[in-house]
Amino acid sequence: xxxxxxxxxxxxxxxxxxxxxxxxxxxxxxxxxxxxxxxxxxxxxxxxxxxxxxxxxxxxxxxxxxxxxxxxxxxxxxxxxxxxxxxxxxxxxxxxxxxxxxxxxxxxxxxxxxxxxxxxxxxxxxxxxxxxxxxxxxxxxxxxxxxxxxxxxxxxxxxxxxxxxxxxxxxxxxxxxxxxxxxxxxxxxxxxxxxxxxxxxxxxxxxxxxxxxxxxxxxxxxxxxxxxxxxxxxxxxxxxxxxxxxxxxxxxxxxxx
Numbered sequence: 001x002x003x004x005x006x007x008x009x010x011x012x013x014x015x016x017x018x019x020x021x022x023x024x025x026x027x028x029x030x031x032x033x034x035x036x037x038x039x040x041x042x043x044x045x046x047x048x049x050x051x052x053x054x055x056x057x058x059x060x061x062x063x064x065x066x067x068x069x070x071x072x073x074x075x076x077x078x079x080x081x082x083x084x085x086x087x088x089x090x091x092x093x094x095x096x097x098x099x100x101x102x103x104x105x106x107x108x109x110x111x112x113x114x115x116x117x118x119x120x121x122x123x124x125x126x127x128x129x130x131x132x133x134x135x136x137x138x139x140x141x142x143x144x145x146x147x148x149x150x151x152x153x154x155x156x157x158x159x160x161x162x163x164x165x166x167x168x169x170x171x172x173x174x175x176x177x178x179x180x181x182x183x184x185x186x187x188x189x190x191x192x193x194x195x196x197x198x199x200x201x202x203x204x205x206x207x208x209x210x211x212x213x214x215x216x217x218x219x220x221x222x223x224x225x226x227x228x229x230x231x232x233x234x235x236x237x238x239x240x241x242x243x244x245x246x247x248x249x250x251x252x253x254x255x256x257x
């Protein structure tokens with residue numbers, strides 16, 4: 001097996017008052033790699049119910065929602081969506097679009113996309129978990145089921161209704177996190193007064209684990225949290241028999257999946 005490799009990410013894009021948001025990669029993602037998008041936000045009318053991820057590459061690349069949750073207290077939602085097969089098409093400016101389904105009112109959306117290589121060639125999604133909580137500074141995805149293989153990348157997204165405005169409001173690797181260290185704050189927004197406070201984190205692991213991300217916020221509030229794990233590539237030997245020129249030869253080839 002091979003560990004997933006982070007290639008590049010977009011910036012964190014934000015908007016309000018609409019149901020869709022675009023974000024583009026600064027450099028073109030490679031055909032054969034996988035895309036993972038993370039999103040959080042809020043609605044002040046009907047609650048959001050799901051998200052839809054797409055791109056501007058003509059429909060050859062396929063995506064699906066991996067995990068979604070909304071906290072009815074404050075209607076803070078978060079989600080992870082990803083490609084279900086390696087990228088087939090990648091040309092020009094590669095733009096992701098997230099659509100928030102079911103929400104109404106003054107929506108806020110915050111979106112970031114990441115490209116990863118050395119991923120499983122089928123749908124790499126493995127385990128997921130979601131959680132919501134009342135007013136607290138502890139944002140906890142709770143523990144997912146154990147992963148089915150060692151080499152994976154874990155992603156989490158948390159959104160909170162803290163009512164605070166801070167440039168450094170989140171601390172990763174709080175007590176109970178699995179793994180207990182290594183989680184990085186990839187993107188965050190501490191300003192819940194104008195948009196939506198939230199944080200997107202990740203960690204690459206090399207052992208089978210039951211992932212859990214616990215983050216400490218600087219102010220208490222109702223929260224929503226999701227986590228998804230994605231499998232790295234597996235390698236297996238496939239013997240090939242070649243007969244010719246009066247002798248029998250065995251060659252060994254490799255496949256990745």
